[in-house]
Amino acid sequence: MTRIDTSVDVMLRVNGSARRLRLDTRVTLLDALRDELDLTGTKKGCDQGACGACTVLLDGKRVLSCLTLTAQCDGRDVTTIEGLAPDGRLHPVQEAFIRHDGFQCGYCTTGQIVSAVALLQEGRAGSDEEIREFMSGNLCRCGAYPNIVAAIREIAGRGSE
Numbered sequence: 001m002t003r004i005d006t007s008v009d010v011m012l013r014v015n016g017s018a019r020r021l022r023l024d025t026r027v028t029l030l031d032a033l034r035d036e037l038d039l040t041g042t043k044k045g046c047d048q049g050a051c052g053a054c055t056v057l058l059d060g061k062r063v064l065s066c067l068t069l070t071a072q073c074d075g076r077d078v079t080t081i082e083g084l085a086p087d088g089r090l091h092p093v094q095e096a097f098i099r100h101d102g103f104q105c106g107y108c109t110t111g112q113i114v115s116a117v118a119l120l121q122e123g124r125a126g127s128d129e130e131i132r133e134f135m136s137g138n139l140c141r142c143g144a145y146p147n148i149v150a151a152i153r154e155i156a157g158r159g160s161e
């Protein structure tokens with residue numbers, strides 16, 4: 001039986017560096033990041049688009065990497081949690097999560113932080129309600145939600161409500 005080669009060449013710009021990959025057309029961005037590029041900060045929770053643990057930025061916009069095919073990302077910019085602290089200095093949102101105890105087990109945290117960075121850039125942190133609404137795709141089994149909102153609120157510069 002003849003096997004059909006379904007692999008494809010893809011060039012991604014990941015956290016500012018060009019990365020060339022040859023992989024099957026069905027490989028998700030999440031698996032490419034974790035298994036091919038060893039960027040394991042992006043977590044696999046549900047692998048079905050329901051939890052937000054796999055959130056990364058694609059051309060500056062947040063996407064669920066478990067629902068994104070790597071082949072669709074050819075020539076595009078990907079930013080993962082590792083890219084938010086490239087020189088080892090924490091991103092201000094990471095520092096705020098630490099100050100406000102915005103995590104417990106930490107499994108959802110990288111997705112929460114990447115999502116929060118995008119939310120702030122989108123200008124969607126005008127109120128706690130807005131933060132909750134636009135972070136609603138990022139689930140936390142540990143229920144750290146109030147502290148996550150407090151961390152984002154601090155960076156949005158709104159003080160406490």
Ligand code: FES
Pocket residue numbers: 043044045046047048049050051052053054055064065066067
């Ligand atoms: S792992 Fe992607 S949404 Fe849950």
Ligand code: FES
Pocket residue numbers: 102103104105106107108109139140141142143144
């Ligand atoms: S800190 Fe445990 S799932 Fe969010």
